[in-house]
Amino acid sequence: MHSPVVVLGGGPGGYAAAFLAADEGLDVAIVEAEPRLGGTCLLRGCIPSKALLHVAKVISEVDSLREEWGVEYNEKPKIDVDKVRARKEKVISNLTGGLGQLAKRRNVTVIQARGTFLNSTTLKLEGDDQSIPEGGELTFDHCILATGSIPAMPAAFDIGSDRVMDSTGALALADIPETMLVVGGGYIGLEMGSVYAHLGTKVTVVELMDGLLPGADRDLVKPLAKRIDKMCEGRVLLNTKVGSIAEDGDKIEVTFEGPAHFGHEKFDRVLVSIGRRPVTRGLGLENTQVVVNDRGFVECDAQQRTADPHIFAIGDVAGDPMLAHKASHEGRVAAEVIAGKPSVFDKAAIPAVVFTDPEIAWAGLTEGEAKAAGRKVDVEVYPWAASGRAQALGITDGLTKWLVDPETHRVLGCGIVGSGAGELIAEAVLAIEMGCEVHDITESVHPHPTLSETLMNAGEVHLGTATEIY
Numbered sequence: 160m161h162s163p164v165v166v167l168g169g170g171p172g173g174y175a176a177a178f179l180a181a182d183e184g185l186d187v188a189i190v191e192a193e194p195r196l197g198g199t200c201l202l203r204g205c206i207p208s209k210a211l212l213h214v215a216k217v218i219s220e221v222d223s224l225r226e227e228w229g230v231e232y233n234e235k236p237k238i239d240v241d242k243v244r245a246r247k248e249k250v251i252s253n254l255t256g257g258l259g260q261l262a263k264r265r266n267v268t269v270i271q272a273r274g275t276f277l278n279s280t281t282l283k284l285e286g287d288d289q290s291i292p293e294g295g296e297l298t299f300d301h302c303i304l305a306t307g308s309i310p311a312m313p314a315a316f317d318i319g320s321d322r323v324m325d326s327t328g329a330l331a332l333a334d335i336p337e338t339m340l341v342v343g344g345g346y347i348g349l350e351m352g353s354v355y356a357h358l359g360t361k362v363t364v365v366e367l368m369d370g371l372l373p374g375a376d377r378d379l380v381k382p383l384a385k386r387i388d389k390m391c392e393g394r395v396l397l398n399t400k401v402g403s404i405a406e407d408g409d410k411i412e413v414t415f416e417g418p419a420h421f422g423h424e425k426f427d428r429v430l431v432s433i434g435r436r437p438v439t440r441g442l443g444l445e446n447t448q449v450v451v452n453d454r455g456f457v458e459c460d461a462q463q464r465t466a467d468p469h470i471f472a473i474g475d476v477a478g479d480p481m482l483a484h485k486a487s488h489e490g491r492v493a494a495e496v497i498a499g500k501p502s503v504f505d506k507a508a509i510p511a512v513v514f515t516d517p518e519i520a521w522a523g524l525t526e527g528e529a530k531a532a533g534r535k536v537d538v539e540v541y542p543w544a545a546s547g548r549a550q551a552l553g554i555t556d557g558l559t560k561w562l563v564d565p566e567t568h569r570v571l572g573c574g575i576v577g578s579g580a581g582e583l584i585a586e587a588v589l590a591i592e593m594g595c596e597v598h599d600i601t602e603s604v605h606p607h608p609t610l611s612e613t614l615m616n617a618g619e620v621h622l623g624t625a626t627e628i629y
């Protein structure tokens with residue numbers, strides 16, 4: 160069988176690339192090893208985690224009502240874990256079903272098979288689905304490699320026990336354990352830790368570095384770190400290494416090495432969330448001219464071209480940041496380039512969101528990056544304590560900040576911590592992409608009273624026109 164364009168992997172990078180290539184009038188086939196399209200994001204990543212985090216948020220808001228807002232509920236919330244899990248599964252199946260329909264409408268051929276490269280223009284297809292063509296080979300003019308990533312699980316933690324989970328195991332929500340250790344204070348560990356903590360698990364977080372979310376600006380992390388510390392009742396171990404993990408009856412015994420904690424402790428479950436690795440091994444890439452770097456990512460240029468003229472790469476397999484919207488955007492670029500358009504991906508403002516409570520979001524240049532590059536920037540911060548909306552909602556520990564070029568007054572970056580930061584950051588992405596100056600934001604009328612006003616107010620701080628209380 161021959162298809163002019165073949166996409167290997169049906170995640171948010173792969174299906175976006177396939178649909179856009181079809182919209183460009185190209186004949187496209189997607190090869191996906193799993194029975195459903197959607198990839199990590201839909202099946203075991205963004206969507207199920209956010210469905211569960213919403214349950215956690217509702218529980219946390221009810222707790223705030225009880226503690227601070229003068230509304231009494233007589234009983235603690237009762238969790239029906241089967242119903243929580245079923246709702247999450249329903250969300251996934253609604254979305255994956257929709258993707259199947261979208262593929263059909265565009266005449267995109269979906270083949271359920273594991274694909275490996277025999278050479279630069281041929282994939283070998285393995286599996287037992289009827290969609291696999293006779294002979295099990297698929298030739299192409301262009302292939303878009305979108306095989307994504309999988310959780311990293313060091314050999315020392317891989318002890319063959321289902322009590323030691325990766326993010327996929329945690330999302331399965333088999334039960335609500337009494338105690339859980341989260342290894343790694345990155346966004347996946349904190350999001351999943353928040354879910355379990357709000358469902359009733361006593362969560363401990365251990366992080367090798369001296370703060371949670373290494374890489375994010377510290378002023379954004381501070382309010383979250385305070386909340387996580389409260390959620391974990393003080394069990395956040397920083398600068399601490401996990402020495403060993405071993406099964407001991409129905410518990411997992413863990414040894415710690417760190418200034419605050421030397422010794423061992425037992426947990427019902429351990430979630431290992433120390434990063435993800437790109438899926439490049441076992442794909443037969445050695446039979447092509449594709450170059451894989453020493454971190455395992457496929458090397459490609461701003462048009463997503465690899466060193467092999469027939470093969471493009473997008474999404475998690477093509478490098479950081481490993482985010483679904485970055486994967487889809489790269490898919491768009493690859494599809495348009497194959498269709499003969501001069502598209503290029505300028506990664507100026509890829510937003511990043513941590514969906515914890517409070518949320519953290521940033522886009523464009525961060526303070527950490529500006530400092531590392533020795534670049535002078537004005538940092539304009541508007542504390543949410545001065546926002547009428549934040550006061551009304553009881554979320555005054557948030558902040559919004561712009562990073563501004565002191566000479567041109569252009570906005571270069573934005574950081575937000577607080578409820579809904581993930582939604583608010585979209586305005587900043589547009590502003591940075593459009594090369595806005597601060598006055599473009601302050602002269603745009605924002606609705607009152609909303610948290611979006613804090614973006615305007617932080618701009619006013621730069622101009623010296625901010626009001627104290629808004």
Ligand code: FAD
Nearest residue numbers: 168170172192198199200204205274307474475481482483
């Ligand atoms: P993937 O989604 O990983 O898809 C790759 C696909 O390729 C898979 O379906 C796989 O089966 C298939 N495949 C692999 N090898 C082969 C082969 N040889 N043959 C055929 N098929 C193959 N990102 C966000 O932007 N926002 C979030 O809130 C967010 N939350 C997350 C939460 C969790 C718990 C996790 C784990 C991830 C989260 N991510 C989030 C990251 C996001 O899921 C990934 O960045 C995104 O899925 C990458 O898309 P992709 O298309 O590159 O690869």
